[in-house]
Amino acid sequence: MTEKFIETANLSGVGVKIIRNIDFLKDFALNTSLGYDSNKDVGFIKALSGATESASAVVNISNREKLKSILTSKTLYISIEKTTLRSSLSEAYFLAKQRCQDEYMLFISGESKTADIEKTLVSGVQGPEKIIFLITEMS
């Protein structure tokens, strides 16, 4: 599953790191005991699940502040527990719904970007300029 996730993420040009835990995020003054945190430059969010078919992370949006936090981080780390990886978007969604009853799930597969001017790709429009997936062993 992890290999497939990395392969698909590479196809979309998104970086993936396999790590034991997300403690290194503390170096950015982020509180990793929370479900999400951000300062202007760096933020992180813990995903409920991931889909390998598209290298997407599923995060629950429990409140408006959380959504804003995701959108305002320049670089957003998204941690996905290895055991929550599923093949399809549907399977990942149903797992996320099992784990959390929130009514709004956001699938994130890449940075905020546009190619609206002459098909030239520019990253960082109304959301993060860079997304990095962190596949973790922790449960």
Add this chain to the structure above:
Amino acid sequence: MKKTEEVFCNDQFLQNALNRAQKSYFEKRRKLEKVFDFEKFKNEIRDIKEKNVKNFEENILFLLNVLRSRGFEVFVAKDSDEALSFFYNILSKKGVKKVVKSKSLTTEEIDLNSFLEKNHITPVETDLGEWLVQLNKEKATHMTAPAIHMSKEKILDFLNQKFNANLKLDIKEMVDFCKNEINKEFDNTNCGIFGANAVTKDGTFFIVSNEGNIQHVLNHDINICIVGIDKIVESVDEAFKIVSFLPKNATGQVITSWIDVFTRPPGDEFFVILLDNNRSKIAKEEKFDKILNCIKCGACQMACPVYTTVGGQLFRGETYAGPIGILLSYMENYNFMNELSFLCTGCMACDEVCSSRIPIQSLILEIKAKYERNNIIKKFAIKSMRNYRLLRAFISIANPYFKSGIKMRKFKFLRDEFGLSFRTLPAINKDSFDIIKTKSSKIGLFAGCSTNIFYDEVGKDLIRLSNFLNIDIEIINQSSCCGAAALYNGLKADAILQAQKTIKDLEKFDKILFLDPHCAHMVQRDYNEFFGIDFSDRVVDAGFYFAEFLKNCKYKFIPLNKVLTYHYPCHLSRGMNQASLIEDFIKEKEERFSELDEKERCCGFAGTYSIMHKHISNKLVQRKIENIIKSNSEVVITSCPGCIMQISGALDVMNDRNISVVHFVSYLKNILGA
């Protein structure tokens, strides 16, 4: 229309922008096609859409009940007026003076922005492309790339003017500027308006996006979603299938950066408008119900040679542009369907890329028949093609006047009027080719009008070839044109009459060879559609037939030993899927074969299209010739007399005598020394 076509064709900024967009799209798409099974996806999307269109009423009722049970206000708008009135009621009740918008395609259908402005409510588009076209008081010209028609230079000019800015011609700098301007607006309102890509009947909304603006729009106190009733699907699995394939087919992306999936958006209040606007009516129309399979990916626009030549400012209805724009405009009851539908060349590039296998080209032909627009002379000419005796008489009379081609070099007006300024037409035969007597055989040759009128040498080459190979072929003495010219010009009743006569000519043969793939495709596909007679086992392109035959024989070939290339005729490649075998055959024989860039792109002939839309036709053939020149070819081989006429005629005007254009059958005869 004609003058405008010329202006768009000569707009170099537009040409550059569209070329870049098309090139980038297909590069990305081809990479993904190697990883994902696009054909399987297309079948699945078609099945999902067809099933849900059949269950329209049930789905809508179910969804209404679910959403209302959650306490949302839901409206079903039968048309634009009702939808606008719902918007007005909500916004005026809530005292909203400004709204931010995203996923605006459906709101464009009801022209929401103009309505809001008239009612002193400011709409602000937040997708960068939508914002640019709104700012420039234009309309979006592509489903997924609204500002595709705008060059960076044009954008820079008006940004600097409008905002008194001093930006440089740097796309990153321009995007940063735009996003900051858009970003200011999110905090200036408490209301977001958006559309959705799919909604399940149990009320789960799916929205795909890349920029992150949608999440900002959703993050308001009041949310209003407007969605066409064609977007309702039965299950989450079906919705995921759609949002998974949509970006792959639309932009060559594995997936969009964001997919919002919610049963309740953030914010305090949620209003839903389900828009019918003729959808339930079209769902009951046989054949046209397939229009509702569209998932609005815009791939057909990127593939269309006409759209990528003139763009979506010209090739559009009220809301939608390009090939699918013709179908959706028909659904919208657009007033000028005759002009819009006749912009299609019939090349089927749209069919090939459609996400849900909508037979776009066939439906456009149906629309042409409903809104037929031919002048009396053209109509008379096409109608009289069902009387081949008359046509033969015309050939004999015209021959002395056009022995060396139809050029009109002394008559500028006529030359311009008949599209002879960019392309001459060949000499008219002394006699119709099909009067040549041959012995009876179970294999027939249907030469077609182009060979009978212009290219008897190609027909004679086929006879020489078949004699050489000891294959008895009977030349069919035609009673009529096959009907293709009539059908593609909207004269369907005449096409059927001509087809009825032709069927009698064809009945006795086990195998029918065609020198013109347009005729072959007509007999194979459209006769089946007209009469339910399946000719597919009997119809074969002549070149394909010989190439297949020669696979198992040991003949000596003498290659031309020149740099040569092969152009794919639309009806042979996309219509009958027989072009690649011919190209492979040539490649195998000729060491100096040079593959043609955009070999499948239409050359712009399409019969009378090259006269009625000469500027577009000219642009298309020029691009074909640029590619031929790039291939360094001395010989262009193709399998369609129409393509030969267009390419060699354009080369003739350019005085380029170094490149010859030949029919594959003639080439085959030559390399066999027949």
